[in-house]
Amino acid sequence: MAKDKKVEQITDMEVDFAQWFTDVCIKAExxxxxxxxxxxxxxxxxxxxxxxxQRILDEKFKETGHENVSMPLLIPESLLxxxxxxxxxxxxxxxxxxxxxxxxxxxRLSIRPTSETLFCEHWSHVVHSWRDLPCLYxxxxxxxRWEKTTRPFLRGREFLWQEGHTLHATEAEAREETxxxxxxxxxxxxxxxxxxxxxxxxxxKEKFAGAVNTYTIECMMHDHKALQSGTSHYFGxxxxxAFDITFTDKDNTLHYPHETSWxxxxxxxxxxxxxxGDNSGLVLPPRIAPVQVIVLPIAAHKPGVAERAETLxxxxxxxxxxxxxxxxxxxxxxxxxxxxxxxxxxxxxxxPKDIENDQCVAVRRDNGEKIPVPLDELETRxxxxxxxxxxxxxxxARRNLDEHTYPAHTLEEAKTIQAxxxxxxxxxxxxxxxxxxxxxxxxxxxxxxxxxxxxxxGDVCPVCGRPAREMVYWGVAY
Amino acid sequence: MAKDKKVEQITDMEVDFAQWFTDVCIKAExxxxxxxxxxxxxxxxxxxxxxxxQRILDEKFKETGHENVSMPLLIPESLLxxxxxxxxxxxxxxxxxxxxxxxxxxxRLSIRPTSETLFCEHWSHVVHSWRDLPCLYxxxxxxxRWEKTTRPFLRGREFLWQEGHTLHATEAEAREETxxxxxxxxxxxxxxxxxxxxxxxxxxKEKFAGAVNTYTIECMMHDHKALQSGTSHYFGxxxxxAFDITFTDKDNTLHYPHETSWxxxxxxxxxxxxxxGDNSGLVLPPRIAPVQVIVLPIAAHKPGVAERAETLxxxxxxxxxxxxxxxxxxxxxxxxxxxxxxxxxxxxxxxPKDIENDQCVAVRRDNGEKIPVPLDELETRxxxxxxxxxxxxxxxARRNLDEHTYPAHTLEEAKTIQAxxxxxxxxxxxxxxxxxxxxxxxxxxxxxxxxxxxxxxGDVCPVCGRPAREMVYWGVAY
Numbered sequence: 001m002a003k004d005k006k007v008e009q010i011t012d013m014e015v016d017f018a019q020w021f022t023d024v025c026i027k028a029e030x031x032x033x034x035x036x037x038x039x040x041x042x043x044x045x046x047x048x049x050x051x052x053x054q055r056i057l058d059e060k061f062k063e064t065g066h067e068n069v070s071m072p073l074l075i076p077e078s079l080l081x082x083x084x085x086x087x088x089x090x091x092x093x094x095x096x097x098x099x100x101x102x103x104x105x106x107x108r109l110s111i112r113p114t115s116e117t118l119f120c121e122h123w124s125h126v127v128h129s130w131r132d133l134p135c136l137y138x139x140x141x142x143x144x145r146w147e148k149t150t151r152p153f154l155r156g157r158e159f160l161w162q163e164g165h166t167l168h169a170t171e172a173e174a175r176e177e178t179x180x181x182x183x184x185x186x187x188x189x190x191x192x193x194x195x196x197x198x199x200x201x202x203x204x205k206e207k208f209a210g211a212v213n214t215y216t217i218e219c220m221m222h223d224h225k226a227l228q229s230g231t232s233h234y235f236g237x238x239x240x241x242a243f244d245i246t247f248t249d250k251d252n253t254l255h256y257p258h259e260t261s262w263x264x265x266x267x268x269x270x271x272x273x274x275x276x277g278d279n280s281g282l283v284l285p286p287r288i289a290p291v292q293v294i295v296l297p298i299a300a301h302k303p304g305v306a307e308r309a310e311t312l313x314x315x316x317x318x319x320x321x322x323x324x325x326x327x328x329x330x331x332x333x334x335x336x337x338x339x340x341x342x343x344x345x346x347x348x349x350x351x352p353k354d355i356e357n358d359q360c361v362a363v364r365r366d367n368g369e370k371i372p373v374p375l376d377e378l379e380t381r382x383x384x385x386x387x388x389x390x391x392x393x394x395x396x397a398r399r400n401l402d403e404h405t406y407p408a409h410t411l412e413e414a415k416t417i418q419a420x421x422x423x424x425x426x427x428x429x430x431x432x433x434x435x436x437x438x439x440x441x442x443x444x445x446x447x448x449x450x451x452x453x454x455x456x457x458g459d460v461c462p463v464c465g466r467p468a469r470e471m472v473y474w475g476v477a478y
Numbered sequence: 479m480a481k482d483k484k485v486e487q488i489t490d491m492e493v494d495f496a497q498w499f500t501d502v503c504i505k506a507e508x509x510x511x512x513x514x515x516x517x518x519x520x521x522x523x524x525x526x527x528x529x530x531x532q533r534i535l536d537e538k539f540k541e542t543g544h545e546n547v548s549m550p551l552l553i554p555e556s557l558l559x560x561x562x563x564x565x566x567x568x569x570x571x572x573x574x575x576x577x578x579x580x581x582x583x584x585x586r587l588s589i590r591p592t593s594e595t596l597f598c599e600h601w602s603h604v605v606h607s608w609r610d611l612p613c614l615y616x617x618x619x620x621x622x623r624w625e626k627t628t629r630p631f632l633r634g635r636e637f638l639w640q641e642g643h644t645l646h647a648t649e650a651e652a653r654e655e656t657x658x659x660x661x662x663x664x665x666x667x668x669x670x671x672x673x674x675x676x677x678x679x680x681x682x683k684e685k686f687a688g689a690v691n692t693y694t695i696e697c698m699m700h701d702h703k704a705l706q707s708g709t710s711h712y713f714g715x716x717x718x719x720a721f722d723i724t725f726t727d728k729d730n731t732l733h734y735p736h737e738t739s740w741x742x743x744x745x746x747x748x749x750x751x752x753x754x755g756d757n758s759g760l761v762l763p764p765r766i767a768p769v770q771v772i773v774l775p776i777a778a779h780k781p782g783v784a785e786r787a788e789t790l791x792x793x794x795x796x797x798x799x800x801x802x803x804x805x806x807x808x809x810x811x812x813x814x815x816x817x818x819x820x821x822x823x824x825x826x827x828x829x830p831k832d833i834e835n836d837q838c839v840a841v842r843r844d845n846g847e848k849i850p851v852p853l854d855e856l857e858t859r860x861x862x863x864x865x866x867x868x869x870x871x872x873x874x875a876r877r878n879l880d881e882h883t884y885p886a887h888t889l890e891e892a893k894t895i896q897a898x899x900x901x902x903x904x905x906x907x908x909x910x911x912x913x914x915x916x917x918x919x920x921x922x923x924x925x926x927x928x929x930x931x932x933x934x935x936g937d938v939c940p941v942c943g944r945p946a947r948e949m950v951y952w953g954v955a956y
Contacts, residue, residue, distance in 0.1 A: 071512070074573075076514060097573050097575050100574075137522065
């Protein structure tokens with residue numbers, strides 16, 4: 001076992017969750033560090049997860065009429081400054097190109113931190129008539145934000161994402177789009193990533209730079225902290241005015257169109273790790289796992305075992321399962337640990353005794369359950385077991401969310417719950433940013449969202465005692 | 479027709495081929511200019527062509543065991559300098575980030591012009607044993623090269639591409655990989671993009687910075703100039719030595735692995751335009767056309783026509799054809815011109831008379847031929863016609879290549895042919911770079927490649943008269 005160096009012990013998640021997270025990222029071979037702080041390498045296994053998420057989202061985007069485009073990597077400083085709230089939000093974290101070839105540039109160029117300004121400039125060229133609307137665009141790319149502290153997936157100076165940008169004739173249509181895309185994110189999280197979400201509206205303080213409204217889906221991690229997992233913004237006609245985008249309507253009058261944008265990034269992979277992972281490593285939901293089933297021959301030197309195991313791989317592949325066989329000469333112990341670390345949802349073992357009994361044994365990664373599967377039922381039982389794992393992961397995450405969400409009626413109560421138990425805390429709120437700030441100062445929590453699913457927990461704001469307007473979710477966020 | 483401003487006349491390709499090309503790029507809505515010179519916007523129609531090419535290549539890469547990854551956007555200057563030939567080739571055209579947030583960086587960072595150095599640094603971390611080889615990696619991304627003159631697709635300061643990077647235990651395996659990937663490019667060009675290629679080896683002078691060998695596929699454009707359409711490089715162990723990548727082989731000795739890289743970019747879309755386009759605009763090979771068939775109702779106001787045309791769209795979609803119907807209120811004349819400009823391979827017209835005759839009329843974009851198609855044969859005849867268009871485009875491009883490739887036996891003859899007729903000129907060559915340079919100076923042509931398919935045109939080098947070593951293709955290149 002001397003050569004089994006890859007599967008070293010990882011830090012216990014209950015001892016040091018942050019270190020556990022980093023250990024999983026490295027040991028499951030998801031990322032590597034590069035020579036530039038905050039710029040991470042997505043290794044094949046990590047990138048394959050992203051590709052699966054891309055495929056799911058891209059299909060949903062296209063089904064809802066969106067088209068992919070490619071915008072430039074660089075934004076002239078003057079262009080970035082056109083919308084004043086927007087530049088205020090992003091200028092402090094831009095990376096600036098000042099030299100091209102051997103020449104100083106006359107104007108410095110920012111690597112895109114986000115591309116609203118680029119889309120708007122393009123639309124100002126090509127949108128003239130109601131016939132040109134709506135523009136339903138998306139791009140898959142990376143963006144740069146010069147953050148001070150960085151962590152794999154959760155906070156990179158560069159990260160991969162998709163950014164959707166759309167332009168509509170009316171406010172109603174733009175608002176509908178904003179919510180449609182949020183719902184696509186929510187559906188993807190819940191039904192593919194097995195991550196239950198809270199859908200809601202960001203407060204004024206927490207919304208995107210330049211937006212009228214920012215909608216969000218918030219997920220709870222294993223350590224009960226919040227992860228903002230996808231956002232969708234309604235901009236009104238603010239950008240259109242700043243960039244002078246107008247269109248002639250059917251009645252021959254000139255109007256400013258309404259804009260939205262929405263994004264989901266590789267941050268979500270950090271969310272998957274922190275939602276489902278355990279002390280043996282990563283645990284992947286079957287629907288986005290690069291390898292759904294790993295077939296391991298037991299006592300593979302015995303005649304017929306390896307060949308029979310190969311047959312299982314072939315049969316499962318034909319049944320549409322993403323399957324691999326591990327026929328390397330590593331020890332079974334190393335193989336178990338390695339594929340557990342990588343979070344493969346099902347391990348299928350086949351040994352001489354199994355062959356005698358015309359069965360194999362499926363082992364669930366999420367709960368360790370061992371299930372004998374008759375070989376002639378392989379093609380139906382394995383996909384069904386994958387569905388069980390998918391549902392099991394969602395149910396467990398749902399329980400975590402439900403069991404660590406608490407109502408509070410006073411600031412003191414909110415503070416105590418957060419300090420003693422963590423999690424999401426629901427309170428009423430008057431709507432005053434001053435109270436939001438006080439909650440942050442006193443209880444150490446930011447507002448996560450004003451949920452669409454409102455409850456009436458009381459009549460007054462727990463901070464100031466004035467009449468409450470709505471319920472807010474609070475939490476400590478990544 | 480006043481509103482039909484989109485389909486203005488484009489420049490005649492025989493009058494000004496360069497302006498014709500730019501006109502097609504803009505009028506077919508493939509690209510838009512951005513605020514930064516040489517950074518182009520790929521609009522939905524242009525990007526959809528790239529997505530189709532991506533899908534074809536990505537599938538071939540995966541079938542041959544390659545995995546996608548994501549490397550950082552930025553390369554520290556010191557890292558770029560590690561391989562001396564490589565930095566000499568790329569440093570003059572790097573774009574440099576010197577400020578992050580509000581701080582001057584201690585070391586300037588280049589936006590990747592290509593990523594060999596990043597892959598090598600990563601491999602130096604993770605490759606230790608023969609068990610870790612081969613590494614068969616690819617990434618889809620954009621790169622920046624600060625070019626002086628720029629044109630859509632053909633020469634951008636930013637362009638989209640894929641870059642494959644692989645690492646192997648032996649030279650033989652790495653060389654095999656280099657040729658395998660060149661063949662994938664050649665197959666994609668010929669069988670999907672309908673562009674016949676010349677496969678060959680670049681001369682020392684024309685090879686990639688840092689490579690031992692560069693293989694290329696060269697295509698002939700409509701104006702008889704050459705387009706280098708994809709390249710594959712064998713690096714030997716030069717990068718491995720520069721980056722100190724070693725592995726322990728089965729016999730427990732330490733070795734340097736052998737490296738390859740290979741890339742194909744959005745430049746190929748420029749090639750598609752210049753190979754197949756005509757004075758009505760773009761002409762797209764069916765296998766990569768975003769819209770393969772446009773269904774146009776004729777006299778759509780007459781009862782039943784629009785509905786019947788809709789049925790054709792539905793049936794063709796069900797048959798796996800990428801089809802659209804144009805039911806807008808634009809005039810038929812405008813619609814014809816618009817979809818011709820966009821190069822849609824087949825137009826299917828349906829009018830009242832066609833309905834009476836239980837037929838529709840398919841019109842080929844490549845040669846204008848009108849083919850009546852019985853409605854009950856729609857699902858077989860239309861895909862067959864698309865195959866005909868695909869083959870027709872390839873045959874035409876093949877004829878263009880064959881008819882404009884000339885052998886020459888003296889420098890004077892080569893010069894005269896190039897001046898009077900253009901095209902590819904084949905000559906013998908002694909192998910001396912001085913003769914290559916003289917051919918360039920005197921006849922205005924660069925060596926395109928030393929083709930794999932060698933011919934013995936004579937015994938001496940047409941420049942110096944010394945014994946010839948091999949045959950070379952020469953041409954004026956984009």
